[in-house]
Amino acid sequence: MSRRQTYAAAFVDALLDSMDEDRTVSLIGSAPLGLGPERHLTNQLRDRHPNRVMDPPTAEGGVASVGAGAAMAGVRPFVDLLTGSFVYLAWTQIVNEAANGFYMSGGKLPVPVTYHCLEGVRGAGAPQHSQSPHAMLWNAPGIEIVMPAMASDVYGLIRTAIQSPNPTMVFSHAKILGVESAVSDERAPLPFGKADIKRKGRDVTIVALSIGVHHALEAAELLAQQGIDAEVVDPRTLVPFDEEAVLASVEKTGRLVVVDEMPLRCSSASEIAATVAEKGFQHLKAPVQRVTRPDVPVPFSPPLEQALTPDAEQIVCAVRRITAEA
Amino acid sequence: MSRRQTYAAAFVDALLDSMDEDRTVSLIGSAPLGLGPERHLTNQLRDRHPNRVMDPPTAEGGVASVGAGAAMAGVRPFVDLLTGSFVYLAWTQIVNEAANGFYMSGGKLPVPVTYHCLEGVRGAGAPQHSQSPHAMLWNAPGIEIVMPAMASDVYGLIRTAIQSPNPTMVFSHAKILGVESAVSDERAPLPFGKADIKRKGRDVTIVALSIGVHHALEAAELLAQQGIDAEVVDPRTLVPFDEEAVLASVEKTGRLVVVDEMPLRCSSASEIAATVAEKGFQHLKAPVQRVTRPDVPVPFSPPLEQALTPDAEQIVCAVRRITAEA
Amino acid sequence: MTTDPRAMRWEFLEKMLLIRRFEEAVGRFGADKDFPGHYHLYIGQEATGVGAMAALGEKDRIASTHRNHGHVLARGADPMAALAEILGRDAGLNRGRGGTIHLCDPDLGFLQTSGVVGSVVGLATGGGYACKMLGDGTLTAAFFGDGALEEGIAFECLNIAALWKLPVIFICENNSADAWGMAKGGYPTLVHASNDLRSIPGSMGIEAIRVEGIDPFAVYDAVSTAAARCRAGEGPLFIETMTRRWAGSAPLWPELATGITDIGMATGRTAIGDGPHRDWYETNDPVLRLARELAAEGAEALARVEQIDRQVRDIIETAAQRALASPFPAVETAADYVFAN
Amino acid sequence: MTTDPRAMRWEFLEKMLLIRRFEEAVGRFGADKDFPGHYHLYIGQEATGVGAMAALGEKDRIASTHRNHGHVLARGADPMAALAEILGRDAGLNRGRGGTIHLCDPDLGFLQTSGVVGSVVGLATGGGYACKMLGDGTLTAAFFGDGALEEGIAFECLNIAALWKLPVIFICENNSADAWGMAKGGYPTLVHASNDLRSIPGSMGIEAIRVEGIDPFAVYDAVSTAAARCRAGEGPLFIETMTRRWAGSAPLWPELATGITDIGMATGRTAIGDGPHRDWYETNDPVLRLARELAAEGAEALARVEQIDRQVRDIIETAAQRALASPFPAVETAADYVFAN
């Protein structure tokens, strides 16, 4: 059986089921779906578990450290840090504290906290409400990174994140909350580190993350009309990262485009491109291509914002650049 | 004329000359050389300019924001944030505030602050005193990033950093402060964005940063004994980044090894490797190689720390992997 | 700006009305979806911004937050450029890069306007550091909400300002007065355990006073005294200006809940009916309050109030039309201004 | 642990001496370069750690800082495993991954020991959140230095603990007493504008008391009372324990400035000569202070003091030799424990 559901609804379902299943799960930060039209869905959480939904002060560092400390003491908080840019207020708590806990204790102190934020170019977020911290975090060993793209992924990934004995950060792109997709009725936690081939193809591999998956699928349709058969690979988690799946796809197609909506330098797109240039070089028939934002803060003005944000068209261009010469 | 000087001495000379030249330059954080044997050199600064050397509270976020705000109001603070790991306590101040200031104001508000820290695997720093934030920062548009490797670089780069109208972060590796190298008597500010070819060679390009330059030069000597002629390219600044110099070198050698002492994923090594895989693909005769720390926190125990830290030998191995097949 | 108290009242009224009409225009633009994204209006706090700015000198620095419109206008920024910024236009104060949350006018002494709660306290402390270092007798005024005191950065920088005796006036616009003494056990804000926010700067030896934020003269006096002490090298001061939260700021997205301000409610030409906002019109609206006080002085004064309102409406109407008609920045310039050179 | 006050005195002495001899061993290792890097000794604060731990329950949680050795030992950790950790050995409490700054024993209720100043206040607040949620009557005790109150995270989390009435005892070990009333205008620490650190939790409605940190009974009483109130659901409390900074902690790198403790200075067998540390030996050394009080009770007590000292020295000597002889972790395991599974 399958039906359609929004990302936001699947997100809330995952929290509901997690809270029902484990009484040590609580939500710190009661509005993980932001200020948009999906916000009301989170009311279910408070209605069902009024004592396990907390409204903290505006103090992201404090909130993140409370989450980490609580996890060390044996409960499983799901901590919402609001907008991606605000995660930087909690950076030391996540990178220096939560991520190092298990290692630094010699494997004695698990830190089963889950963090969440709404990241990305959300529309009129201007420089300070549009940031995407996931690539920076990928440079911090010790924290699992989850990038759900669709309703069908987010339910199972959040379930796994909360059950995980490790600190985990879930990034939801602010613009995909209302996007519907097919979900099956029997849902279960999804294993981390397993990429999902969102579309099979043989001419080019498009590795895309989060909102990028939507753009990539759209691009693949456009490319199909031009006779180019693109494979869309969604890693779903950056830590652990399914290198095998990416390399296997590139082995088949010989071409790689990586899509990541964030500044270019040291982006996840760069990391994935470098990994393939190192480990899959022999398969590459053309230069790798990265489709990202340029290294510019996100402007408020709508036409400027749009001009700097990756979309399906930019992916099509990138693919054409490396297939034209074939 | 040339003489030999330690990194630390050249560093202090740059601050002295900057403070002499511009009375709006001050030092916030009086121990930028840490607790090691070079510490006393900074006394000169306080002796010469007692009112322009400040000892702030242990409040890295506050200190960084004071630096940014002061710069916006027309002075040029040099703000020391101590250890690389503590920069994460000031992450929002650097990434959300300082880096966005000029852009967000539509080009009306320059932010001429300079930040500094001692980063890297310093020896017994354990997970919380060994971090290297430079790659994460490279993902944040709007801030210049300086990575001096030697006495001959650090003087001119710090002079330029302080004179720059932009926020700039200077990363000194904690282990190179006492390393001597030749410096010329006529020193001047060094332009940003100009790589320095630290050793000419034709078989392989080693791009290395900071302490990695020292390891790379050592590796080049070892490789020379094995008949391999390595070129060592030191970008010196990551922002702006001298892509041309790196691509030109790879065009000549056809092989690339990138050295960066930090966790692999989304490291500067990954960025440079990806850039070459994208823009210099046609020159590459072999897979790119990254020499970094693995994605593991830095353990306290000395043999474990050593095992995880890149050195000349690891660079030699990486070069051999891609020259053996030639 | 005059310092004659009688003349000053009229200047205050004019500025406060300008801000009010401006915000009403923004509210209309917002409702009409003329610009995207979240925004915050200064309605109900006009007396604070206007009273405080009047006490500052031309070379002083200012730092503000997401709720900045009133500060920028009170300081004298061009309403058309401010509106154009909110609309993301090239003629905007910040060439459309910043938008509503980040309006700032560095030519008038503004430092960065940060939308990150708490940051302004740190940036303004830096401003004070620069003022002290330059030694030119200037100071920095920080405007921020009660929420900023939930962030640790505010605490850290109050400490730094106190330690280094920096010339900073911390102006905390506490617009949570409706929550006062309520269910939360008397907490002034929803999420602060402090029963009296002055205790926070107080714990670091910073003198902190509280004034009525709807009375521009009370604010003016407090800031004037603070400024004199700052300039005398006595270090920072903290002023908490109390206002009730405007009904239009209570929902998630601003609404012109109390309607377009009817100056007749001040002049007596419009009766204030019963209804949910009666208290607002009669007591809490700082614009009506000052207008009413002035209009009560006689027919001539009443006419002058009405005339000022007409003038201000004209100014804003013209500014709004020009801003709406002005072009967006050219797409080719999107990557300009990342770095200065 | 007994609750008979007379018996308790002997237990306190034993634990305090154990910590002292342990730290002296660490000091020797440090001077001999048996381990690399910076480190911090708990000498002079033994009474705080021992008194406080005695008041906590077996299931309570604890969080500590860079100056953690005394806390871990006072709670009952194996001295050999603690020393081995400091030496980076595989038999270390944390398998050599943490080292001196990060000693922790989760089996005894320790949360992460953070070397980032201020962090512990946040992590302990999280511990209190868990305790409250689990509803098992436990609490979390945070041990931190006065410096932690310079970091905003401490302020943020005091607020959270107060708002949510979390069972947390914040134990601030203020070892800056020598700076008290000095050149810095009476600031208790070098870099805090607060004249009385209790005013900071006080500003958030957290009851804060100050006790003598060299008196284990004063600390024990204060923590016992606080614990009872925490367990009764009254929310957090703050205890400032005052100690003078041990001379060996004044230089950049620790030195055994006051020598190896001579218990004869407590029993009267060694005369305390004139010299820079006379005050320390006579008044401020908490170990000598308690030993002296006990030894004064008569010949039997005096003999017992000496016997305890011998026992403790044996324990530490054996632990030190075993730790030094124990192997480093295998290099192949360097990447273990990044993630749990």
Ligand SMILES: Cc1ncc(C[n+]2csc(CCOP(=O)(O)OP(=O)(O)O)c2C)c(N)n1
């Ligand atoms: C660091 C951070 N966290 C959260 C937010 C979201 N936010 C926007 S306005 C606001 C309330 C701020 O309250 P206050 O400072 O009192 O200002 P007011 O809006 O009441 O004028 C919050 C929490 C933010 N902008 N920055």
Ligand SMILES: Cc1ncc(C[n+]2csc(CCOP(=O)(O)OP(=O)(O)O)c2C)c(N)n1
């Ligand atoms: C965030 C951070 N900044 C700076 C340091 C460097 N540092 C190590 S110990 C210390 C002093 C801490 O003072 P206090 O908390 O009073 O502890 P004490 O050493 O006096 O016991 C500092 C600043 C640090 N460890 N963490």
Ligand SMILES: [Mg+2]
């Ligand atoms: Mg408010």
Ligand SMILES: [Mg+2]
């Ligand atoms: Mg201290």
